[in-house]
Amino acid sequence: GESVGLHLPTLSVQEGDNSIINCAYSNSASDYFIWYKQESGKGPQFIIDIRSNMDKRQGQRVTVLLNKTVKHLSLQIAATQPGDSAVYFCAEKGRMDSSYKLIFGSGTRLLVRP
C-alpha cells in the first residue's frame, strides 16, 4: 500500500473480460481494507471492503481477496465494462492506530478496450 514511484501502473483489458487489480499492503497489523474507484477529476468512490478476519468478500460484479500471509489484496471485476475505466486505490487501516486513518496505495489505472 505504500506509494512508490511516479508512474501509475496501468491494466488494459478487453470489454467483457475479467479484471484483477493487485495491491501489496505494508502493515501486518492492519485489520481493515477498502477499495476505491476514482474517475478522472472526481473524488474516490467506495467499491468494497474487507476485514482481516475474512479472506474473501463478494459484491456486485466485484470480489476482494485478502492474503494476510503475503500481505496482498486483490480486486476482481467480472465482465469489465467501459464504465469501469478509472483509477483504483486500495487502502488499509491499522489495528493499533487509534486515529482511524486510512493509508492509501498509489493506485492502478484500468483501461477497458471496446
Place this chain on the structure above:
Amino acid sequence: DGGITQSPKYLFRKEGQNVTLSCEQNLNHDAMYWYRQDPGQGLRLIYYSQIVNDFQKGDIAEGYSVSREKKESFPLTVTSAQKNPTAFYLCASSRQGRNYNEQFFGPGTRLTVL
C-alpha cells in the same frame, strides 16, 4: 441529499497568496480529512480532525492550516509557505470509532498557482 461538498471546483492563486478551500458535510460525521493528490499519484494526508475544535497533522501538513469550529465544516487554507501548491485537493469524512472505517469523499478542488 446527504454528502460532502467542496468549493470551488477550480481555484487559481497567485504566488504569495493564501487561499481557503471549503469542505462541508451533512452526514453527521465526527471525523473529517484533507488529502492532496498530484497527477498520477495516490492520496497524501494533510490534516485530519476527529472531533470539533481538535485536529492533527497528517503526513504533509507543512504550508497548510485548518480549523474545525463546526462539526459540518473543515476548511483548509493553503498558505504562501506551501512551495508547490498546485494539486487536486480532496476532503473526506467518516464516522468515528473502530467499527466505522469507510471515508466518504467530496468531488475535489483543483488548485492552480499562476
